[in-house]
Amino acid sequence: MELLTDRSKIVSNKKLSFLEKLYLPAIFEGMWITLGHLFRRKVTIRYPEKKKEFSEIYRGQHILKRDEEGRERCTACGLCAVACPAEAITMTAAERKAGEETLYREEKYAVVYEIDMLRCIFCGLCEEACPKEAIFLTKRIVSPELTRERFVYGKDLLLEPSDRLRRIDISGRQTKEVIGFKKDKKFKHNQ
Ligand code: SF4
Ligand code: SF4
Numbered sequence: 001m002e003l004l005t006d007r008s009k010i011v012s013n014k015k016l017s018f019l020e021k022l023y024l025p026a027i028f029e030g031m032w033i034t035l036g037h038l039f040r041r042k043v044t045i046r047y048p049e050k051k052k053e054f055s056e057i058y059r060g061q062h063i064l065k066r067d068e069e070g071r072e073r074c075t076a077c078g079l080c081a082v083a084c085p086a087e088a089i090t091m092t093a094a095e096r097k098a099g100e101e102t103l104y105r106e107e108k109y110a111v112v113y114e115i116d117m118l119r120c121i122f123c124g125l126c127e128e129a130c131p132k133e134a135i136f137l138t139k140r141i142v143s144p145e146l147t148r149e150r151f152v153y154g155k156d157l158l159l160e161p162s163d164r165l166r167r168i169d170i171s172g173r174q175t176k177e178v179i180g181f182k183k184d185k186k187f188k189h190n191q
Pocket of ligand 2: 077129
């Protein structure tokens with residue numbers, strides 16, 4: 001059989017020597033390595049007493065934003081799903097009905113909006129693609145789960161609370177240039 005890499009090893013069943021049977025050299029070698037690590041800079045921290053500092057540009061769990069009046073901003077245009085390289089986003093669009101103007105900002109909205117957090121690579125392309133400033137990544141960490149299904153986040157986990165005091169601040173995600181671009185009326189999608 002032709003080998004694809006040169007990483008394969010021939011395994012032999014050679015008999016152990018007397019010294020090897022004592023295992024002492026191997027134990028001392030292991031202890032020597034452990035001793036060496038005692039004096040090196042630690043790469044771990046004492047969580048949860050100590051929290052790791054995140055980079056300014058850290059991208060974590062997404063948020064679906066509401067506008068100033070508490071209406072959902074997402075119009076289910078699907079641009080985020082198209083831009084997503086991991087194909088992690090799926091949605092189902094619905095028409096806004098009369099009387100629902102206080103719930104949804106646009107005439108079309110996402111009745112179902114899901115992100116598979118196990119597929120997501122937190123690249124932020126969905127955020128960049130969104131013309132409605134509806135989706136942003138935040139500094140929040142996706143919680144560990146025991147089943148794969150629970151990593152599929154729906155609107156119940158993604159949509160920010162309508163209570164103004166509990167809204168998620170995403171101002172750190174927008175640079176001055178991006179804010180300026182989004183306000184530029186000569187681009188139709190910014191109007
Ligand atoms: S952050 Fe990237 S991978 Fe994750 S949902 Fe958005 S576009 Fe897809
Ligand atoms: S989050 Fe933005 S890009 Fe994605 S469907 Fe909603 S409006 Fe469109």
